[in-house]
Amino acid sequence: MCGIAGDVSLDGRADVALVATMTASLRHRGPDGEGMFQSDDGRVRFGFRRLAILDLAAGDQPVANEDGSVVSMLNGEIYNHADVRRDLVALGHRFHSDHADSEVIPHGYEAWGLGVLDRLRGMFAIALWDGRRERLVLARDRLGEKPLYLRGSGQDLTFASELGALRRPGDEIDPEALALYLTYQYIPAPRTILRGVTKLEPGEVAIFDATGLTRKRYWALAPAADRRTPDQVTELIGEAVSERCAADVPIGAFLSGGVDSSVVTAILRRTSGGAHTFSIGFPERRLDETPAAQRVAHALGTEHHVLRMDELEPAEVERAVASTGEPLADAAAIPTFLLSQEASRWVKVVLTGEGADELFGGYRRYRYQHRMRRLLGAPLPLRRLGAMGLRQAARFDRRIPARLGDLLDTPTPLHPREWRAVLPLRLRASLIPGLPSPAGDPVLAAAAAARGDDVANSLATDLATWVPEDLLVKVDRTTMANGLEARPPFLDHRLVEAVLALPTEERWRPERDKAILRDFALTMLPPETANRAKQTFTTPTDVWLRGPLHTSNQRATEALLDWGVDAPALSELQRHSLGGGRDGGQWAWVMYVLGRWLIANQALIDHRAAV
Numbered sequence: 001m002c003g004i005a006g007d008v009s010l011d012g013r014a015d016v017a018l019v020a021t022m023t024a025s026l027r028h029r030g031p032d033g034e035g036m037f038q039s040d041d042g043r044v045r046f047g048f049r050r051l052a053i054l055d056l057a058a059g060d061q062p063v064a065n066e067d068g069s070v071v072s073m074l075n076g077e078i079y080n081h082a083d084v085r086r087d088l089v090a091l092g093h094r095f096h097s098d099h100a101d102s103e104v105i106p107h108g109y110e111a112w113g114l115g116v117l118d119r120l121r122g123m124f125a126i127a128l129w130d131g132r133r134e135r136l137v138l139a140r141d142r143l144g145e146k147p148l149y150l151r152g153s154g155q156d157l158t159f160a161s162e163l164g165a166l167r168r169p170g171d172e173i174d175p176e177a178l179a180l181y182l183t184y185q186y187i188p189a190p191r192t193i194l195r196g197v198t199k200l201e202p203g204e205v206a207i208f209d210a211t212g213l214t215r216k217r218y219w220a221l222a223p224a225a226d227r228r229t230p231d232q233v234t235e236l237i238g239e240a241v242s243e244r245c246a247a248d249v250p251i252g253a254f255l256s257g258g259v260d261s262s263v264v265t266a267i268l269r270r271t272s273g274g275a276h277t278f279s280i281g282f283p284e285r286r287l288d289e290t291p292a293a294q295r296v297a298h299a300l301g302t303e304h305h306v307l308r309m310d311e312l313e314p315a316e317v318e319r320a321v322a323s324t325g326e327p328l329a330d331a332a333a334i335p336t337f338l339l340s341q342e343a344s345r346w347v348k349v350v351l352t353g354e355g356a357d358e359l360f361g362g363y364r365r366y367r368y369q370h371r372m373r374r375l376l377g378a379p380l381p382l383r384r385l386g387a388m389g390l391r392q393a394a395r396f397d398r399r400i401p402a403r404l405g406d407l408l409d410t411p412t413p414l415h416p417r418e419w420r421a422v423l424p425l426r427l428r429a430s431l432i433p434g435l436p437s438p439a440g441d442p443v444l445a446a447a448a449a450a451r452g453d454d455v456a457n458s459l460a461t462d463l464a465t466w467v468p469e470d471l472l473v474k475v476d477r478t479t480m481a482n483g484l485e486a487r488p489p490f491l492d493h494r495l496v497e498a499v500l501a502l503p504t505e506e507r508w509r510p511e512r513d514k515a516i517l518r519d520f521a522l523t524m525l526p527p528e529t530a531n532r533a534k535q536t537f538t539t540p541t542d543v544w545l546r547g548p549l550h551t552s553n554q555r556a557t558e559a560l561l562d563w564g565v566d567a568p569a570l571s572e573l574q575r576h577s578l579g580g581g582r583d584g585g586q587w588a589w590v591m592y593v594l595g596r597w598l599i600a601n602q603a604l605i606d607h608r609a610a611v
Contacts, residue, residue, distance in 0.1 A: 001146075001485040002061070003029030003049040004073040004127050005160040008136045010210055014038070014045035018158070022165040023047030029075075029161060029480045037062040037071050037129075044129050044136070048073050053247050053348060053485060058097040065106040066094055069131045072109070074102040075161050076124035076146040077487065079243040084108060084119055109137070114205060117218050121243070121494070123487070125200070127159060135209035142219045142493040143355070144189070144202030144468025147476060151197040157208045162477070163325040166197050173604055176438045182431070185329035185422045185590055186470040188442040193326040193597070202468045219493070221464050223501035230506060233498050234520040240492035241267035241351065249348040252276035254339065254486075255304070257292025259514060259521050259530060260353030260362070264489055266524040268351055269300045277302040278343045278350070280335045283310050287538055296529055307342045309335060312548040318596060323481040327597045329422070329590040330474050331539035337478040344482040354471050355490035358462045359499045360517050361508030362534050366455055423587055430569035431591075456504045463496065542578050542585025545592060553588075556595025563598050563605050565591075 003026030030049025108116035123145035320337035
């Protein structure tokens with residue numbers, strides 16, 4: 001895994017100094033080495049930072065085919081590179097390295113063109129210069145595990161692995177992207193918080209040549225053509241984990257003690273023989289999963305490491321928030337960042353459980369949505385009684401989404417956006433008066449495209465939006481900020497396609513979530529682990545903001561007010577959210593993260609004030 005950056009100027013010369021600066025800003029993603037490429041005519045400049053995982057001696061990048069007409073860079077891992085290499089050798093291709101996965105890309109492109117993307121299994125962001133056709137090719141993996149940002153105008157285009165590398169003096173906040181952030185707590189692709197900068201969508205390829213920039217999907221989230229049995233699905237889980245154990249450096253796993261990470265760890269232990277595992281503990285017993293993780297680690301015989309979050313350091317939190325590059329109000333980024341720091345002392349690669357809940361319906365919200373759809377057909381007085389009960393329950397159990405009561409207690413049908421909104425519409429409108437509604441909402445578009453019943457629709461929508469633009473942003477940025485590669489096996493595209501082809505009742509049942517995964521876990525784990533109820537990863541953001549982050553939050557508030565957020569509306573939101581409100585501090589956290597991002601991008605505050 002690495003960091004990539006570049007500049008292509010079709011009618012002039014690439015900016016060498018700019019690429020050097022962008023590449024240097026990505027050093028945390030690749031602390032083990034640097035590589036550069038410049039085309040003979042000077043129009044193309046690539047920069048690369050390496051985190052050495054495979055073929056430590058000969059895996060440097062950029063890489064090229066035999067005659068140098070195709071040059072490419074890879075951020076990520078190609079898990080089936082050995083199979084692709086064999087096919088290319090049979091076609092007469094010669095390789096420089098012994099088993100570097102990145103080298104199959106330029107040779108594969110020479111042999112199959114863009115069809116090489118269909119042959120790759122892995123997580124990747126790819127940049128490739130085709131010298132013969134004079135075009136730049138950029139591609140992102142199918143589920144969006146690896147990021148790629150781009151900005152361009154006319155005959156010039158720059159790209160990078162992180163948004164920060166593309167910031168320029170005079171940049172402005174995109175108001176529609178800001179509206180999406182306040183709605184969902186993240187910014188779905190292709191928008192970014194900066195006007196004029198976009199990100200590739202999962203499964204998308206972009207081609208930049210003399211005709212301009214063309215973007216298209218090479219893969220879409222859809223069921224496999226042939227229906228698989230549950231046993232075949234579990235075989236794919238085993239294959240996906242085993243493939244992700246390949247590395248020439250130490251490998252471990254994030255272990256919460258839940259069924260997802262425990263299954264991954266069990267297969268890792270079986271495949272690799274030994275493994276480091278890592279878990280994080282909270283002082284609040286209701287949030288602390290370390291006892292369960294330690295039991296699994298003991299049963300599997302891993303070398304287990306526990307990090308305690310007994311004291312929260314504001315500077316570490318601010319670093320974690322800044323690591324995501326653009327506003328992301330997923331508070332789980334904080335413990336993930338801290339755990340990545342600890343894990344990087346022992347290993348260079350960790351396997352994680354991201355994606356299992358969205359594949360197999362692990363979140364309680366799927367159950368609540370299932371029941372809510374039935375309640376919405378009831379008369380308004382009955383719905384209001386149900387809303388009162390939900391609100392009361394949410395005060396004592398944070399696992400219950402507080403907004404469900406609001407969804408029931410309305411005389412008219414809510415806009416579909418409000419089903420997923422973090423901040424209610426009235427708050428969004430009052431905080432930033434005049435903030436436009438997004439002209440195109442990728443989350444609603446994904447929901448409209450999803451097929452099946454309510455639960456299947458929600459699962460598919462989350463896989464298309466929440467997973468790549470929240471969960472995977474959190475995991476990629478917080479691990480890479482610490483020189484650590486994260487690999488989530490449940491997001492293997494073959495596994496995803498196979499699970500999507502299953503009937504909903506085989507994927508998800510209200511009385512027993514993740515039944516396929518739990519049955520599989522019983523073949524390798526103790527029953528108490530396989531059948532352990534899902535413990536939602538809840539962070540005490542209200543406690544943090546009232547306590548150790550109080551001063552940091554005050555500064556964030558000042559930045560928000562300087563930028564133009566409505567003072568009375570912000571004060572009321574914070575009073576409610578941090579004073580025992582049923583959102584548990586989530587609303588205040590959304591604004592805290594935005595404020596900290598504004599502090600890190602002071603020029604944007606100054607620019608808004610000047611306008």
